[in-house]
Amino acid sequence: MLPLPEDSASLVGEEARDTAVRRLQEAYAEGLISHEELDERLDQVLTAEAQGELVSALASLPAEPTHTTSTIAAAGGRIKRRGAWRVPRILKVESAYGRVRLDLSRAVIEHPVVDIELQLGTGAARITVPRDAVVDVEGLHTGWKDLRYEPPRRPRPGGPTIRISGAMGFGRLKIRHARR
Incomplete structure (x- = not known):
């Protein structure tokens, strides 16, 4: 050594x-x-x-707020967020097995960039993002199944950037933009 x-x-x-x-x-x-x-x-x-x-x-950047990271974790079962919930700057989602459903279409998003870090074993995940969101999945590693995401044909400017990263084992991740 x-x-x-x-x-x-x-x-x-x-x-x-x-x-x-x-x-x-x-x-x-x-x-x-x-x-x-x-x-x-x-x-x-x-x-x-x-x-x-x-x-x-x-040095010249403002101090990073400490309250902007949240973790949702479950060993099994479902993780579900929908409606008018407040989305933190960094959202960590951890599940050994079970389904994950995150609906950001009506959520309160106060940050121009939101990082969603997934650590999922088995089970499917579905994330619905606002119509005008820009989605970045470059940091996501999928195992057995794949990622299903089609960017909008005519993107709308001005929405938040949703960066999805982390690792998925045997589940499929489906990302879609809200219709309204």
């Missing part, structure tokens, strides 16, 4: 780097930084070796 450097506590971990990248992307999406500034700061974050370099890349 290699000895750790004396200042190993200040080394940048992947989770800290990922969090910094996400914060910069959110700041750009909210119009807090320009495209050029985003590029410069991302380069600084991606090449950072010490925590201090991450701190300086995020």
Whole structure:
């Protein structure tokens, strides 16, 4: 085993780097930084070796609210959210087996970007997004079954960006845009 450097506590971990990248992307999406500034700061974050370099890349950004992450978890059974429910900035959904139904069509979405992190074993999942939402599924890994999503033919501008990431084992994920 290699000895750790004396200042190993200040080394940048992947989770800290990922969090910094996400914060910069959110700041750009909210119009807090320009495209050029985003590029410069991302380069600084991606090449950072010490925590201090991450701190300086995020220095002028507003503090990240602590209440914007929620987790819905169930070992089995159903997870269901619909109607006028408040969608947090980051929603983690964890289920070993069972169905997941998230309907965001009438939900209160206060953030321009919403991350939905799925950790699903077996069972199907269905997510209904607002008509004007932009859906990003690049961070999602599916196992046995597949993902069913067709972007709208004529997207409407101005809606939230819904980023879906995580992993699914043996279930199918179906994403659709609300009809109204």
